[in-house]
Amino acid sequence: MRWTQTFIPTMKESPxxxxxxxxxxxxxxGLIQQVMAGAYTYLPLGxxxxxKAERIVREEMDKAGAVELLMPALSPISLWEKTGxxxxxxxxxxxxxxxxxxxxxHLALGPTxxxxxxxxxxxxxxxxxxxxxxxxxxxxxxxxEERPRFGVLRTSEFLxxxxxxxxxxxxxxxxxxxxMYDAYCKIFTxxxxxxxxxxxxxxxxxxxxxxxxxxxxxxxxxVVVHCEESGYAANLERAETGPRGLEPFAGEPQGxxxxxxxxxxxxxxxxxxxxxxxxxxxxxxIYMADDKPIAVLIRxxxxxxxxxxxxxxxxSAVELAPADVINKVTGAPVGFAGPIGMQEEIPIWADFDxxxxxxxxxxxxxxxxxxxxxxxxxxxxxxxxxxxxLRNVEDGDPAPEGKGTLSLRHAIEVGxxxxxxxxxxxxxxxxxxxxxxxxxxxxxxxxxxxxxxIIASLVETSHDDFGIIWPMSLAPYELLITPxxxxxxxxxxxxxGLYDDLRAAGVxxxxxxxxxxxxxxxxxxxxxxxxxRVVVGERGLKEGQLEIKWRTxxxxxxxxxxxxxxxxxxxxxxxxx
RNA sequence: CGGGGUGUGGCGCAGCCUGGCUAGCGCGUCUGGUUUGGGACCAGAAGGUCGCAGGUUCGAAUCCUGUCACCCCGACCA
Numbered sequence: 001m002r003w004t005q006t007f008i009p010t011m012k013e014s015p016x017x018x019x020x021x022x023x024x025x026x027x028x029x030g031l032i033q034q035v036m037a038g039a040y041t042y043l044p045l046g047x048x049x050x051x052k053a054e055r056i057v058r059e060e061m062d063k064a065g066a067v068e069l070l071m072p073a074l075s076p077i078s079l080w081e082k083t084g085x086x087x088x089x090x091x092x093x094x095x096x097x098x099x100x101x102x103x104x105x106h107l108a109l110g111p112t113x114x115x116x117x118x119x120x121x122x123x124x125x126x127x128x129x130x131x132x133x134x135x136x137x138x139x140x141x142x143x144x145e146e147r148p149r150f151g152v153l154r155t156s157e158f159l160x161x162x163x164x165x166x167x168x169x170x171x172x173x174x175x176x177x178x179x180m181y182d183a184y185c186k187i188f189t190x191x192x193x194x195x196x197x198x199x200x201x202x203x204x205x206x207x208x209x210x211x212x213x214x215x216x217x218x219x220x221x222x223v224v225v226h227c228e229e230s231g232y233a234a235n236l237e238r239a240e241t242g243p244r245g246l247e248p249f250a251g252e253p254q255g256x257x258x259x260x261x262x263x264x265x266x267x268x269x270x271x272x273x274x275x276x277x278x279x280x281x282x283x284x285x286i287y288m289a290d291d292k293p294i295a296v297l298i299r300x301x302x303x304x305x306x307x308x309x310x311x312x313x314x315x316s317a318v319e320l321a322p323a324d325v326i327n328k329v330t331g332a333p334v335g336f337a338g339p340i341g342m343q344e345e346i347p348i349w350a351d352f353d354x355x356x357x358x359x360x361x362x363x364x365x366x367x368x369x370x371x372x373x374x375x376x377x378x379x380x381x382x383x384x385x386x387x388x389x390l391r392n393v394e395d396g397d398p399a400p401e402g403k404g405t406l407s408l409r410h411a412i413e414v415g416x417x418x419x420x421x422x423x424x425x426x427x428x429x430x431x432x433x434x435x436x437x438x439x440x441x442x443x444x445x446x447x448x449x450x451x452x453x454i455i456a457s458l459v460e461t462s463h464d465d466f467g468i469i470w471p472m473s474l475a476p477y478e479l480l481i482t483p484x485x486x487x488x489x490x491x492x493x494x495x496x497g498l499y500d501d502l503r504a505a506g507v508x509x510x511x512x513x514x515x516x517x518x519x520x521x522x523x524x525x526x527x528x529x530x531x532x533r534v535v536v537g538e539r540g541l542k543e544g545q546l547e548i549k550w551r552t553x554x555x556x557x558x559x560x561x562x563x564x565x566x567x568x569x570x571x572x573x574x575x576x577x
Numbered sequence: 578c579g580g581g582g583u584g585u586g587g588c589g590c591a592g593c594c595u596g597g598c599u600a601g602c603g604c605g606u607c608u609g610g611u612u613u614g615g616g617a618c619c620a621g622a623a624g625g626u627c628g629c630a631g632g633u634u635c636g637a638a639u640c641c642u643g644u645c646a647c648c649c650c651g652a653c654c655a
Contacts, residue, residue, distance in 0.1 A: 012604065012616065013589045017648050037647065088655065112655060146578075146653055154654095221654095418655095446655095485613060519615035526615090537614065547614095 001477065002499075003512045007044050009033075010524050020219040022460035023151025025468050029528045031455075031476075038148025038156035045528060046455070048476035050159065053454040054138055056190050056473060057161045064183035066134040066163050071116045073140055077106040079115040083427040094142045094156075109142035114424045114446060117164045121442065122430035128168045131432065131442070132176050136163035138451065150219065152456045153412060159452050165445040168432060173443045177209075177419055180447040184213055184415050190577075191454050192471030194461065195414065198224050199234040201307055213415035213449075215457040220410035225393045229404025237307050240389055241406065242398035249358030254373035256340075262368045265335020267300045270370055274361060277301075281361040282354065282374070284337040286326045286346075289315035293329050297339060297350035297382070299357065302391040312349060312388040330365045338362035338371060339380040350382045351390040412457040413450070420444040468529030469551050472575040477510035479572055480530035484518045484537040495536045498546075498565065505569040526551070532572060534564075 007030075014024035017034075026032045031046030042050055058068065077095055080086045086093060086108075095108040110116065117135060125131065141160045148154050165176035181197070188195045193215050200210040212235055214224050225239035226232070234240070264270045271278045281300030286293055287309060294313060298304045310318040326334050331343035339348055342365050360374040376382070395408045422441040425431070430442045455474065462469045472478055479502060483495035495511060502509045510530060512521050518537075525533055535547040535556070546564050548571075549556035559567060 009587090011588060015588070016583075016590095019649070034647090085655070090653095092654070114655085143654085147651095149649080448655095487613090517613055517615090517617060519613090519617080522615045524616080535614080539614075 001510050003510060003514050008528070009043065010527055018151060020150055020153075020460065021463055022153065022219075022456045025459050025463055025527075026151060026456065029468055032152055034151075038145055038154070040152055040155060045476040049455050049470070049474050050451060052474050052476075053191060053451050054159070054161075057138065057187055057449055057451060057454075060183045060187045060190070061136050061161070061163060063186075064134075064179045066136045066180075066183075068137060069135055070137050070139060071110070071113050071120075073109050073142060074107050075110055075116050077108050079119060079428075080108055083115055083424060085115070092143050092145070094144050110139075111141055111143040112160075112446075112448070113137070113139075113162055114164065114420070114444075115428065118424040118428045118430050118442075118444070121164075121166055122425070122428050125166060125430070125442065126432055128432055128434050132165065132167045132172050134163055134165040134176055134180070134445075134447075136161060136447075150221070150456075152452050153219075153460075154221065155452070158450060161449040161451055163447040165447070166430075167443045167445070168434065168440070170443060173419055173445055177417060177445050180417050180445070181211060184417060184447070184449070187449065188213055188215075188414065188454075190473050191458060192462065192473055193414065193454065193458060196224060196226060196233045196411070198226075198411075199238050200416070200418075201235075201237050209419035211417050212413050213417075214411035215414055215461060216409050216411045217457060217460045218410055219460060220412040222411050222413050223408055224411045225406050225408055227399035227404045227406050230399050230401050232399050232401060232404075232406070236392055236408070237305065239393045239406065240308075240400050241393055242400045242402050244352055244398060246352065246356035249356060249375070251358050253375045253378065254359050256374055256379055257372050258364055258366075258369055259372055260368055261336075261370045264368075264370075265333070270361065271300070274370065274372065276361050276372070280357070280359065282338065282357070282363075284330075284339060284363055286321040286329055286337060287318050288321045288325065289313045289318050293321055293325055293344070293346045295329075295337070295339065295342070295346055295348045296390060297348065297354050298391050299351065299353045300361075302351065302353065302394065304351075304390060305392045308388070308390050309349070312390060313347075330363070332363065332365045332369075333367050336363040336365060336367055336369060338365055338374075339382075340371060340374065341365050347386070348380075348382050349386045349388065349390065352387055353391070354382070355387060412453060412460065414453045414457055415447075415449040417447045418445060420446050463529070466523070467527035470529045470531055472531050472572065472577070475508075475529070475531050477530050478508040478576075479510070479532045479534060479568065480525055480528075481509060481511040482518075482521050482525060482533060482535045483511070483513065484521075484535060486513055486515050488538055490541060491536050491538060494541060494546075494561065498534065498536065498568075501565040502568060505565060507569050507572050531575060532568070534568065 009030045011028045014028050018024040018027055030043055033041045093108055097104045097106050138161045142157050145156050148156050167173040167176055196214050197211045198214050200212045223236040225234050261270050261273055264273045267278050267281055278300035283298040283300055285296045285304055296309055306318050323334050329344045330337040358375055361372050362374050364371050393406050397406045399406050425441040431439050432442055433439055459468050481495055483491045485491050499509055499511045529551050531551050533549045540547055544561050545558040546561055547556045547558055
């Protein structure tokens with residue numbers, strides 16, 4: 001493609017709204033243009049990269065045995081009512097009514113496609129002989145995000161590859177899942193992304209049933225927990241700590257004192273008022289565990305993890321208790337709960353760290369009052385088997401498997417694989433007969449990749465002060481020819497020849513044939529980040545030479561014009577990997 | 578949904594507090610010329626309902642009210 005014949009609106013400055021590198025660079029390099037919050041046009045250059053990401057995804061899905069189809073974005077709201085996801089999605093589900101032949105039809109724009117595909121499968125698959133099968137599509141999804149942000153990283157319309165597996169038993173699901181997991185690893189590797197496959201919350205199937213594929217990036221919205229030494233990686237919801245090696249409290253125990261703390265209902269306010277450290281305080285959280293109240297004690301500077309609480313308690317659902325329940329159970333308004341002298345006897349659970357605390361500050365179960373000098377065992381007790389890992393991992397915690405320490409990092413979620421089980425097949429009647437003529441719900445898995453995020457996270461993690469640094473696999477063009485002086489007949493003769501011959505050799509070539517000064521073109525070349533740059537200049541031509549430079553390197557090299565096409569095509573070929 | 582911020586030619590901004598000449602600057606665009614190895618220079622030109630609506634005033638980009646949009650932090654996120 002010749003630059004003058006396509007549409008690459010590069011910019012020297014980034015627009016006011018853009019803050020993070022990927023957003024700024026994608027706009028400046030002329031990849032995208034915002035239409036509204038959370039909706040972007042892909043300009044020719046951006047579209048080429050997006051298509052390349054799509055192609056990698058398709059190739060690996062096909063290799064893994066998945067079969068492509070295409071479902072519509074539109075679907076009847078009734079399908080979403082059957083699975084209860086109208087309310088589960090709430091405001092996120094974009095839905096509306098249209099008039100058809102005098103009747104109102106209620107439609108939804110698909111935020112994902114479990115309903116539509118399960119409905120499809122329920123109509124055509126009824127025998128164990130038809131499985132396993134994995135179906136996938138690459139299609140636009142719609143989610144009314146409460147707050148779209150970070151350019152193309154979080155949008156209300158986005159391109160997703162979603163795959164769904166259908167199996168007759170859990171072992172077979174495991175194989176389908178592993179095939180997708182492996183395909184994902186290949187996809188992200190080919191895309192040049194440095195990713196982590198992290199354990200995620202597993203849901204109904206339990207066990208090792210969900211992984212998120214995360215690209216570590218400062219501006220990522222998610223937090224992953226990673227241990228370099230052991231390779232352990234999990235998301236914050238899921239991550240566990242190893243044995244914490246806590247020493248029991250060795251200080252001199254003080255007496256319990258009740259002190260007034262007017263209006264101070266937060267850890268921060270109380271610690272300021274009483275001049276104590278948050279790590280000497282106890283957070284007493286009242287949860288509803290399957291509708292029964294329990295108290296959970298967490299060190300003041302830590303954060304409770306509801307999933308861990310749920311697992312420790314053995315409940316199927318856990319949520320923070322509403323204010324009226326807290327009043328009733330503790331006898332105090334929210335913010336003054338403590339383990340000593342609650343109104344009602346309820347089970348008390350505590351995080352491991354509480355064991356090592358002494359002379360603690362806790363709520364006094366009375367408005368505007370706290371206790372100081374509280375000690376475990378003497379003033380309140382927690383049964384041994386009620387101590388557990390109940391909090392979020394903190395940076396520097398010991399890793400599980402007894403080796404190394406955990407660090408927290410921000411990351412961008414680019415993919416998710418998940419063992420669904422029978423939730424949708426049961427709700428939508430997708431059943432099959434086994435070889436014993438017994439009917440069962442089909443066992444499903446779902447596998448998503450945010451295609452736009454492949455591009456955005458690549459740019460986010462692969463750039464320098466001058467612009468984007470594309471890997472060959474995602475670059476909008478593989479090679480850029482920069483004729484320095486388009487008015488020179490000799491230069492253009494060579495440049496045009498190279499252009500034609502390289503294209504004939506199967507290289508994706510962009511030629512900057514604009515009548516601009518060299519410096520101007522070099523800046524744009526760095527900005528759009530084409531991997532290999534070939535400069536055709538009068539100076540080099542005098543020696544029969546061309547200048548070539550990789551975007552990743554700072555120095556250029558001269559190669560003879562003679563045989564340059566074969567050499568360049570070979571270099572590109574090799575870098576495609 | 579809570580908190581904060583911003584809307585002024587295509588892009589980046591100044592002017593607003595303290596109302597008053599023809600709304601200004603840089604980049605970009607167009608014309609002519611000189612240039613040509615890291616975002617050139619000179620001369621000239623085009624391009625604006627100052628987000629929108631209402632109000633105050635002799636007079637509003639500027640003050641007031643409402644509204645819309647966008648951005649950031651937080652909450653939410655199958």
